[in-house]
Amino acid sequence: MTATDxxxxxxxxxxxxxxxxxxxxxxxxxxxxxxxxxxxxxxxxHSEIIGMQPEANWITRAPSLRRKAILIAKVQDxxxxxxxxxxxxxxxxxxxEELLDALHEGRQRYSSIxxxxxxxxxxxGAIGWLVDGAxxxxxxxxxxxxxxPYARAMVRICKEESFHQRQGYExxxxxxxxxxxxxxxxxxxxxxxxxxxxxMFGPPxxxxxxxxxxxxxxxxxHSNDELRQRFVDICVPQAETLGLTLPDPxxxxxxxxxxxxxxxxxxxxxxxVLRGAGPCNEQRIxxxxxAHAEGAWVREAAAAYARKQRDRRPADARREQGREVxx
Amino acid sequence: xxxxxxxxxxxxxxxGDDALILSHRLAEWAGHAPVLEEEVALANIALDLLGQxxxxxxxxxxxxxxxxxxxxxxxxxxxxxxxxxxDFAHTIVRQLYFxxxxxxxxxxxxxxxxxxxxxxxxTAYHRxxxxxxxxxxxxxxxxxxxxxxxxxxxLWPYTGELTGPGGLPGEWLARVTATLRAAGLTVPAGPPxxxxxAAGGGRQGIHTExxxxxxxxxxxxxxxxxxxxW
Amino acid sequence: MSGxxxxxxxxxxxxxGRRGLAHTHAGSLHAPDAELALxxxxxxFTRRGEGVSVWVVPAAAITASSPDEKDPFFAPAxxxxxxxxxxxxxxxxxxHL
Numbered sequence: 001m002t003a004t005d006x007x008x009x010x011x012x013x014x015x016x017x018x019x020x021x022x023x024x025x026x027x028x029x030x031x032x033x034x035x036x037x038x039x040x041x042x043x044x045x046h047s048e049i050i051g052m053q054p055e056a057n058w059i060t061r062a063p064s065l066r067r068k069a070i071l072i073a074k075v076q077d078x079x080x081x082x083x084x085x086x087x088x089x090x091x092x093x094x095x096x097e098e099l100l101d102a103l104h105e106g107r108q109r110y111s112s113i114x115x116x117x118x119x120x121x122x123x124x125g126a127i128g129w130l131v132d133g134a135x136x137x138x139x140x141x142x143x144x145x146x147x148x149p150y151a152r153a154m155v156r157i158c159k160e161e162s163f164h165q166r167q168g169y170e171x172x173x174x175x176x177x178x179x180x181x182x183x184x185x186x187x188x189x190x191x192x193x194x195x196x197x198x199x200m201f202g203p204p205x206x207x208x209x210x211x212x213x214x215x216x217x218x219x220x221x222h223s224n225d226e227l228r229q230r231f232v233d234i235c236v237p238q239a240e241t242l243g244l245t246l247p248d249p250x251x252x253x254x255x256x257x258x259x260x261x262x263x264x265x266x267x268x269x270x271x272x273v274l275r276g277a278g279p280c281n282e283q284r285i286x287x288x289x290x291a292h293a294e295g296a297w298v299r300e301a302a303a304a305y306a307r308k309q310r311d312r313r314p315a316d317a318r319r320e321q322g323r324e325v326x327x
Numbered sequence: 328x329x330x331x332x333x334x335x336x337x338x339x340x341x342x343g344d345d346a347l348i349l350s351h352r353l354a355e356w357a358g359h360a361p362v363l364e365e366e367v368a369l370a371n372i373a374l375d376l377l378g379q380x381x382x383x384x385x386x387x388x389x390x391x392x393x394x395x396x397x398x399x400x401x402x403x404x405x406x407x408x409x410x411x412x413x414d415f416a417h418t419i420v421r422q423l424y425f426x427x428x429x430x431x432x433x434x435x436x437x438x439x440x441x442x443x444x445x446x447x448x449x450t451a452y453h454r455x456x457x458x459x460x461x462x463x464x465x466x467x468x469x470x471x472x473x474x475x476x477x478x479x480x481x482l483w484p485y486t487g488e489l490t491g492p493g494g495l496p497g498e499w500l501a502r503v504t505a506t507l508r509a510a511g512l513t514v515p516a517g518p519p520x521x522x523x524x525a526a527g528g529g530r531q532g533i534h535t536e537x538x539x540x541x542x543x544x545x546x547x548x549x550x551x552x553x554x555x556x557w
Numbered sequence: 558m559s560g561x562x563x564x565x566x567x568x569x570x571x572x573x574g575r576r577g578l579a580h581t582h583a584g585s586l587h588a589p590d591a592e593l594a595l596x597x598x599x600x601x602f603t604r605r606g607e608g609v610s611v612w613v614v615p616a617a618a619i620t621a622s623s624p625d626e627k628d629p630f631f632a633p634a635x636x637x638x639x640x641x642x643x644x645x646x647x648x649x650x651x652x653h654l
Contacts, residue, residue: 053358060351060354060355061548063395063549065347065391065394072354072373072377076357076374079367083363087585156584160605178557287359290359291358295362296563297468297470298464298471300471301467301471302593303564303565304467304471305466305590362565362587364593364601371604455596459592463593
């Protein structure tokens, strides 16, 4: 079901937010609220789809059949999560095809983290532990987001993602306890993925253009810096258990704040990658465009077949629409 | 496990390698599928096959030693499953040819092989997926029809190995022919060839050139760290 | 880029979690026809054994009420408390009622 054009009713909208209830697709909502959600959900969906690539890079080289099965299932989940999120975005009145076009033409973004390369097998572990860990820290509060379809998609996604982070941590643990070469591989991956993971929470609160409005609308529940701090506090002891070092000499416990302090983040790098100067921007979007373009004849064939079937057997086609199947 | 012993080692290895290698090929689609819904579908099939491969190989020996440390000539999969993905039509026709055969074979083995009963259900779904897509591609647009006919013809020589001695010529041919005809595709003339070099070698360890590169990619990391655990 | 010809319509998916439960809305997906919609739904929404049965309905075929509070659809039901069993006072000690 998609949005219609109900009469403007800001009072009901504000009452719904104040009561911590959910806004649903056919409710009246301010244009800016709708636009913010479309932007955020689309970016989230695009990140899932582009995020398949760095990990799929290692599926065919996974070093054991157990790891291979886990990795295929994880990359598959990412495609599924992209689909849930595109579905949530479509309830706001935009078609998936429009969103994919916007991605392919560079009008909408995906998370910058996926513009870094996966150079070794250990990167698969580092992505699971750090990148998925950061994503989960961001996503758990979104399960209470004020927009119903987005919140429901996030509940499903968070439930499924819990295995993603654990498999990454377990993978790194196996390397950290393995041979010298495996341990070096694990440390190298953590060295490269730590800082980009911290950047995933977005710019500092003082420079975050959308945070205040998004929090007022209860789309966002916590600020970028709050979530980043939560993530750092979680990771430090986990790194100790792994026996790996987080690449930040300034990282230390601050008794007064009750949190870990960390060193300065290189926001110039963040902005450069966001602008398109990351190591894999061209490659990632290029593969996405190619898959979509090369798949066009398949999508057209299936659509043409459906049209022919409708023309040939209108009665059968109508019957099919209500059919139930055991799965 | 006396019931398992009823299926001989060569057969287990052949079935296990079929599932392992086809799963690998299907997983190569990750991030490249023509539509997002098919990313999920192809990965499901790859995971089913990988699960079957792990059970079958474990009945013969250590699954990872068998997958990662055998040379090309020691693999017993049919050549059909190692054929490169090509376009989506190639992948679907390969799925059609193979899943029809695999379902029939698992059905025959079900009384002897505990895995086979579960695998029959999985494979029936793979066959259903392949049949539905064969219809849509064969009877879709002029372009999809042409691509699919090319795939039907190109992969036909590799089906001799499925229908040859000990194979299932009658049922396999009837089922595949019915689907191809329903899709408006031309069934290649005559029964699948059994004499060509290209057809019949896989079970004896004779493979096609792309298979060596598949193994190089699949095995290199595992082999680079002898004795390591992952 | 793909043209209009390649766009697949949207379907709403309803999954029965197990026998004895009603089908509930799980989400939506795209498919060219009902048969592939069912299969896509099975692959997408029951990967972890979440269902024993699936319905797919073309999104365009659903007619929905408006959730607007001013909507006359639901307000009248709210004041008919006599439809609920708790409306009636029954003497203590009367059982099976």
